[in-house]
Amino acid sequence: MTVRVVVVDDQAVVRVGFAAVIDAEPDLTVSAQAADGAEALELARACRPDVVLMDIRMPGMDGLTATRLLTAMDPPVRVLVLTTFRRDEYVFSALRGGASGFLLKDCEPQELVDAIRTVAGGEALLAPEITRRLIDAFATGAVGPRARPDGRLDALTGRERDVLREVARGLSNPEIAAALGIGRSTVKTHMNALLAKLSLRDRAQAIIFAYEVGLASPGGPGGPSARG
Template identity: 45%
Template sequence: MIRVLLADDEAMIRAGIRAILGTAEDIEVVAEASDGHEAVALTHRHRPDVCLLDIRMPRLDGLQAAAELRRVAPGSAVVMLTTFSEDEYIASALGSGAAGFLLKSGNPRELIAGVQAVAEGGAYLSPAVARRVIARLDSGQLGKQAGARARIEGLTGRERDVLALVGAGLSNAEIARRLHVVEGTVKAYVSQILAHLDVRNRVQAAILAYEAGIVQED
């Protein structure tokens, strides 16, 4: 069972997210917090597998709480919850080590898939968030694209396929079904890709895939 802490200062948002997560048989919300300080305290007490943190919260915002959680509870993966109006927060957090970024108004399946992915040690970036961040950071995009394409030059054709699907927000299981391989093979490919690109997690790999222009829109 994946144990989740949910932190958001709006009770209705928490109720909605809890209801969505409740439809997954392998996910249990073990604690709820209304601000960053409470989220840190409850994480220290309950040691959840995944912490879902709203970026904007009173007393201690999500980014500050995430930094504190990396210190006191490194075994709990952090996923940031955001809205389209908070791109600058996402941009500043991309290198912070958060394992995922999800849009509050996104598809409920993304919320479940994101929690499952980070609980397995991976990372998850909502495709809509990825597109928005890349668009916001778009000054000098041609130079970025050239640099990103140079970085992926050494990947094999299959590794590029996997990277593109990571950029599209698919989980390892979904990639395996798409490419007609076993999930263990996908995990091996992802590890090779992260090592080759010298990135820390799937979030950074997904951004690079977008910058290189290899992610196909559905």
């Protein structure tokens, strides 16, 4: 099955470049290109893409607003956000807005096409570098509200909380397995269970949730300093 992609960026040369990389893959095709969020919405309604490759900063309707509207459609459209992060203080909002993946704009072509396939397949993608930067942003107070109680935490088992803390540190499933002394398949089982109980879509939202409710804290056992 061919994955249909809409490329959204206000710079024509960037759109053309991404489109060339995507169209070179036998299982991917660019259905349309848009210069802003409003155009992206129109095109998404018309061609029902599998993935929208979304820039954040654009004139008119920006990528944040477009992402929220796209992911609220029925059925929701999966959005892969391209970001520079250091300059995009809006990444936290994009995470909250339902984006399925986050990739740096200076990524390698193979990373881009792999990310599109991952998101199209129903998985979330949060590049390790972006995870680290997100945690750093929490540590400096650049993003995120203060910790607030959330009754959903009561539904988690002790081990599920342990896994969530490790996720908030930016660890992968194999790293979590090693840290907790459990099998990788067990980590995956706990991960799926906690996402379902918390009504979260993916690891990106899980990281945000852990910090929002105070389960993880900058400099604490679940915070970035725990990585050593």
